[in-house]
Amino acid sequence: MAIRGSVLGGIATMVGSGASNQVGAAVGAHAFATIGPAGVVAVRQFVAAAVLLPVARPDLRRFTWAQWWPTLLLGLVFATMNLSLYTAIDRIGLGLAVTLEVLGPLAVALAASRTRLDLFCAIAACAGVYVLVLPGPSSDYLGVGLGLLAATCWAAYILLNRLVGARLPGLQAPAAATTVSALMYLPVAATLFLHGRWEPAAILYAVGAGVLSSAIPYAADVIALRRVPARFFGVFMSIHPVLAALAGLLLLNQTMHPHEWAGIAIVVAANTVAVRAAADPERRPHPRPRRSPTKSSSPS
Template sequence: MTLNKTVLLAVLSVLLAMVTIQTGASIAKQLFPLIGPTGTTALRVGFSALMLWLVFRPWRQLPRGRNWRAVIIYGGCLGGMNILFYMAIERIPLGIGVALEFTGPLAVALLSSRRKTDLVWVVLALGGILLLLPDMRGVDALDPVGVALALAAGACWAGYILFGQRAGNLTSGGATVALGMTVAACYLVPLGVYTAGWDLLSWQVLPLGIAVAVLSSALPYSLEMVALKRLPAQSFSVLMSMEPAIAAVAGLLILSELLSVSQWLAIALVIAASLGSTLSTRSQQKP
């Protein structure tokens, strides 16, 4: 596969992952009144781990010795990102939660930047995120706990990117995701069972839980691992700046949330940042 095709595959993988994640998040929010964000996270992570083990069979290429440390930290960040984000969007709107969570990948992009042109894309992405945020002093001010949870999820997202790359270099991408999801399931599933009990297996909940697992974890994290193995951490992070825009579009199409002029401008800014990062990566890889 040529370098250009490799970059294109990575970019398409990231875009598809973001679309499926936002679709899954919309379904997941419908489960909160039934089993809460903790129970929803348990179903998402638990079923995802089972699916990934069946598909990628990670027992054939397990890490050895100290290599497990990167996998365990990666899995811990993955699980923390999931549960903190769901706890956040229980209190604040989906699109705003995604925008706040993105502070993690944005920090990775900023700290790993080595060229002045890279900072331009980061600034554009940051401008788009700020436009997506409402006035915290107004009557519609966000729940401060929800804001804090979304920012904590962003910190876990940053760890997911950095340790995902390290863990992905130890074995195949699919096996890495399967192992990381298993680590997350080891502490999130018992927590979900404790809070939601047998409601997790009710006929109203179970089909939606499986759908959330596929759309929000099993499929997108596998796609993201494909991208992480083919893109630098900085380029991957700026590409992920499209996440708030996709969340806003999902809100319009699925939840009938109308977008303001400033929100459309924000979408344009983050798309510009993503395209700029992609083109920069492509030109850098040319011989």
């Protein structure tokens, strides 16, 4: 019963984390008209750094170059991923942008294996994206491209996190990387300030996005990973497009067509199958047993 309660608590925490993340994105979208996606991302990075630095307390002066270079790359990925995602949200809507973004973790999962099931998942994901977008003269190809750029950044985030997580303990890596990203956005903040675009309402929306999309999910994910297996956590990431579509509908009045819901369902299903398959120990290659040397018989 205790184990079951722990798992249920982990699931509830993941649902809360995912909902908080997407509600935060929707809240931040209310400030796009005033400070733009770049301004919202800047405030979000400032908030994330303000939360993570006191918690992790990384000693940046003691970082070696082997620790610094992946941290700097991770900071660049943070900056690019958030800006491309928020700009995509501004152009094509929250549900579609987040659905395209989850193709990043899907690609990482598919790269781990070469089976027919993986090929099927890749084809299904491509079909889902086609159904979701239904390319035509009125399609916003720049918005779709930015969503795919966010997906590429999320894949890079996963790979860099594995590397830097082995070189820096605790939350030191994301704290340092978020600080690097925040420093990169200082010129954006200064430009907006000089043009008098820092309106209190817009700042409040952007701060809300920082708290809901950065501070709360970071803490919630740490708690969830203590209660549920990492494989299950990875599969659960597939629910984000659904939560994003609901947040866009309820908070931004972004209605979606039936083909968009169908595309989201296909991408979520492909992502779920691929992540579960990549994490299945029975599908991982096993090392070949070494043959014990045998004495060869020679004629006497």
